[in-house]
Amino acid sequence: MGLNDVSVLIPASADEAAAAFGDGSGVTVVAGGTIVLPELAAGRLRPKTALLLGRAGLAGIERKDGRVTIGAGTPVSALHDADRPLADAARHVGDLEVRAQATVGGNVCSASSDDAPRGDLQAALLALGADVRSTGKGGEATEPLERFLADGAGAGRLVLDVSYDDAPRQAGYAAVWRPHSHHYTILAVAAAKRDGELRLAATGVAPRAVLLDAGDPLRGLELRDDALASAWYRTQLLPRLVERALANLQEA
Amino acid sequence: MNLTVNGIEHTVESHGLRPLLHVLREELGITSPKAGCQQGGCGTCTVLVDGEPRRSCLLPLAAVDGAAITTVEGIGTPDHLGPVQAAFHEHYGSQCGYCTPGFLLATHALIARSPKAGREEIEEALAGHVCRCTGYVKIVEAVEAAVGGAS
Numbered sequence: 416m417g418l419n420d421v422s423v424l425i426p427a428s429a430d431e432a433a434a435a436f437g438d439g440s441g442v443t444v445v446a447g448g449t450i451v452l453p454e455l456a457a458g459r460l461r462p463k464t465a466l467l468l469g470r471a472g473l474a475g476i477e478r479k480d481g482r483v484t485i486g487a488g489t490p491v492s493a494l495h496d497a498d499r500p501l502a503d504a505a506r507h508v509g510d511l512e513v514r515a516q517a518t519v520g521g522n523v524c525s526a527s528s529d530d531a532p533r534g535d536l537q538a539a540l541l542a543l544g545a546d547v548r549s550t551g552k553g554g555e556a557t558e559p560l561e562r563f564l565a566d567g568a569g570a571g572r573l574v575l576d577v578s579y580d581d582a583p584r585q586a587g588y589a590a591v592w593r594p595h596s597h598h599y600t601i602l603a604v605a606a607a608k609r610d611g612e613l614r615l616a617a618t619g620v621a622p623r624a625v626l627l628d629a630g631d632p633l634r635g636l637e638l639r640d641d642a643l644a645s646a647w648y649r650t651q652l653l654p655r656l657v658e659r660a661l662a663n664l665q666e667a
Numbered sequence: 668m669n670l671t672v673n674g675i676e677h678t679v680e681s682h683g684l685r686p687l688l689h690v691l692r693e694e695l696g697i698t699s700p701k702a703g704c705q706q707g708g709c710g711t712c713t714v715l716v717d718g719e720p721r722r723s724c725l726l727p728l729a730a731v732d733g734a735a736i737t738t739v740e741g742i743g744t745p746d747h748l749g750p751v752q753a754a755f756h757e758h759y760g761s762q763c764g765y766c767t768p769g770f771l772l773a774t775h776a777l778i779a780r781s782p783k784a785g786r787e788e789i790e791e792a793l794a795g796h797v798c799r800c801t802g803y804v805k806i807v808e809a810v811e812a813a814v815g816g817a818s
Contacts, residue, residue, distance in 0.1 A: 421682070423683035425729055445684075452686055452726070453724075457705075467683075509707070510795025511720070511773075511794060512720050512721055512795050513707050513722065
């Protein structure tokens, strides 16, 4: 791979990372590297500037003032014992080594392709009602994850953290995986209920996770065939997984 | 940039985005980490970075500048196999050998963090390692023996 003309920036703080990112034009963000490095190796990605976040101090989980805040650089492995249903999703990402490298920020910015399911944490974070704090053109902004995902998930944005209310909930999770060296998620449903209000979301029904209508989970979805499963199979599976996620709702 | 590999310090000249795997193999001539799938899915490029198992194909060199890297050459020698290597040798835990470096290092790290690991923990630790000879039964037996020997 011809890398000689690629400049590598290694910011030492979040502020330095935001300044180096600027409006994001020409910048390829490398957090854990689990998605970007294979793209580089295959020659599908030719960055002008690579922004390595490993030393930017963006990792860590904080519970403070009624919020749980998870830094974008936090590895997925740090969520094994996180709040449910986030922990359920995190434990099934890749494998032990990949989870230790892959980051929360990378996961919320990723989109599934026809042969590579990605973004397993998105549905769980949608169920928890998470917000995304990011920086880029126009400065810092915090928005609900569903809006961030609908707006292209990080195009022109550098994710700083995700956060949600630190409150008691009932949580449920149901998924079907295709065995591989990794468990590739065909479809997963995450549910969280708080003060009688249910939030239900799915990963595997679109390139990025979406909120579901609990009364009619298939409403508004355009399911597609891909390397893991057909649209027909997912149409059969989704209502069953919703039933299972709701049936196993437990105090988180 | 600097890497300490198996206790020996090296100054390396590769580009900061070059995967650690290729820096080890091509710049330093340490060929035990294999370039298998190069997508993080097969496990044979696994090395220890400051003692933790990591996919060297997924790590840009600049992300590990200054780190201590361990490959299988660092956990034993042909004349004095380390305990994990000895267990694999004794229990036929290696066939063609291509996946073996990854399995050995994953096992070495497992024993370091969990000296009494049970079957479930062993399976989780090996889950990202693929053996195309499908010698998993012997591999798991070797790992169980290595864990038993360490505890």
